Amino acid sequence: MRNPPLTTRPRIPGDVAGAAGTPATEGTAGPRRRSPGFPGRRPGLGGGALPPLVAVAHGSRDPRAAATVEALLAHVRLARPGLDVRAAYLDHTRPALGEALSGLDEAVVLPLLLTEAYHSKVDIPAALAEVRRARPRLRVHQGATLGPHPLLVAALERRLSEAGVRVGDPGTAVVLAAAGSSDPRANTIIARTATAWANARGWHSVTAAYASAASPTPQQAVRGLLGRRRPPRRVVVAPYLLAAGLFAEKIHREALAAGAHAVADPLGPAPELAEVLLDRYAGVVRPDACRRLLPS
Numbered sequence: 001m002r003n004p005p006l007t008t009r010p011r012i013p014g015d016v017a018g019a020a021g022t023p024a025t026e027g028t029a030g031p032r033r034r035s036p037g038f039p040g041r042r043p044g045l046g047g048g049a050l051p052p053l054v055a056v057a058h059g060s061r062d063p064r065a066a067a068t069v070e071a072l073l074a075h076v077r078l079a080r081p082g083l084d085v086r087a088a089y090l091d092h093t094r095p096a097l098g099e100a101l102s103g104l105d106e107a108v109v110l111p112l113l114l115t116e117a118y119h120s121k122v123d124i125p126a127a128l129a130e131v132r133r134a135r136p137r138l139r140v141h142q143g144a145t146l147g148p149h150p151l152l153v154a155a156l157e158r159r160l161s162e163a164g165v166r167v168g169d170p171g172t173a174v175v176l177a178a179a180g181s182s183d184p185r186a187n188t189i190i191a192r193t194a195t196a197w198a199n200a201r202g203w204h205s206v207t208a209a210y211a212s213a214a215s216p217t218p219q220q221a222v223r224g225l226l227g228r229r230r231p232p233r234r235v236v237v238a239p240y241l242l243a244a245g246l247f248a249e250k251i252h253r254e255a256l257a258a259g260a261h262a263v264a265d266p267l268g269p270a271p272e273l274a275e276v277l278l279d280r281y282a283g284v285v286r287p288d289a290c291r292r293l294l295p296s
Contacts, residue, residue, distance in 0.1 A: 051141070052084035053281050054100050056124055057112040059089030060245055066093050068243035069112060071269035076277055083281075087112075090123050097127045098134070106139040108284045110277060114147040114240060114267075115178070117186040143284045146276050147240075148193050153200075155272035156238045159264035163236070168201040171233035173225045175260070177218040177251045178240040180210030187214045190240065204232040211247045218251050222258035234261045241266040242273075 053076070057069045069087050077085050088100035088109075101107055109128065111120040128140055146152065156176070157167045165172060176194045181187055191208040198206035209221040216224065218237055225235045237255040241248050243266055252263045267273060 050083055050285060051106040051108050051139075052086055052104055053277070054086045054088055054097070054107050054109045055112045055277060056088045056090065056097055056100075056109055056127075057093075057242075058119055059092040060243070061092050062243075062245045065243040065245055068266075068268050072112075072273055072277070075269055075271055075274035079274055080278060090119060090127065097124070098131045101131055101135075101138065101140070104138065106141075108141050108143055108281055110143045110280050110284075111145045112242070112277075113145045114152070114242060115181060115186040115189060116145045117181040117183040120145050121183075141284045143280045146273065146280065148189055149276045149279070151272040151276050151279075152240075152267070153193070153197050155267050155270040156197075156240070156264070157201075158270055158272065159267065160236060160238055160262075163262045163264040165234075165236050165262055165264070168203060169234070170202055170204055173204040173232035173235045174198075174206045175209050175218055175221045175225070175235065175237045175255065176206055176240055177209045177211060177221075177237050177255070179247050180213040182213050184214075211251055217254070219254040219258045222255050222260045226259050235259065236261055237263040239264060239266045243268065 055069070055073060057065070059065070066087075066089070069089075073085050073087055077083070086095075086100045088095055088097040090097070097109070101109075109124065111124055113120050124142065128142065132138060132140065160174070161167055174194075174197070176190065176197070178187075178190045187208070187210060190210070194206040194208040197203070205225070207216075207221045207225065209216050209218040211218065222235050222237065225232060237251060237260050239248055239251050241251075248266050255263050
């Protein structure tokens with residue numbers, strides 16, 4: 001089943017740019033349309049060649065996490081073959097951020113994270129500060145996290161559609177299952193994203209849930225929806241996670257045990273995420289440099 005286009009652009013709190021549209025087909029060479037918000041908004045990077053894009057992920061002992069990162073960045077490289085795109089990891093996996101920046105004079109560092117929380121606010125700046133102490137002439141510009149962004153909603157709908165869910169079905173309640181954060185502001189953004197998604201698409205409801213650090217858990221959210229006096233016809237779960245791993249497996253197992261009718265896969269290397277990453281890059285580099293990346 002094809003994922004229908006987003007006919008209404010959800011107003012996602014904290015989003016800086018982006019236009020809704022029909023997602024590119026996964027497995028193609030990348031987005032065929034102009035990447036949302038690609039003309040940059042912040043002038044000031046040095047002239048000459050475009051600075052490399054260094055995407056920083058959390059890192060995991062589970063090899064599936066790094067495989068997902070590499071697959072996602074492969075989409076970006078195919079979409080923009082003139083751009084130097086590198087991966088870096090905060091923990092468990094190499095290269096570390098300093099290693100990924102080796103040999104560069106300038107770079108744009110983008111957190112490969114779905115919410116702005118501890119890793120983007122503390123860990124990445126601390127790692128960059130360490131690199132700068134060793135290489136004071138290195139020019140590094142940190143961009144925004146992947147989320148919130150309307151194309152992430154399109155990616156969530158892609159995964160739900162692949163799980164057999166009719167997108168926007170008024171009889172279907174969605175549980176948006178995030179990892180959860182000790183930062184309440186990050187969890188609030190997830191809750192607001194759920195509300196915006198429900199309003200834009202006509203679902204019965206969209207309920208935010210958290211696998212850790214906050215409540216309700218996905219299991220509690222599913223049980224709460226099914227326990228209503230007039231429950232929705234179906235309850236499905238959309239993991240707001242980048243890759244398979246412990247959180248994804250926990251959400252899948254406990255949501256089905258609670259009675260969920262379907263649990264989608266994590267976002268993975270969805271082509272919408274490649275577009276978001278390029279959009280975040282465009283938010284840092286100067287406008288005339290961005291135009292050299294745009295398709296003709």
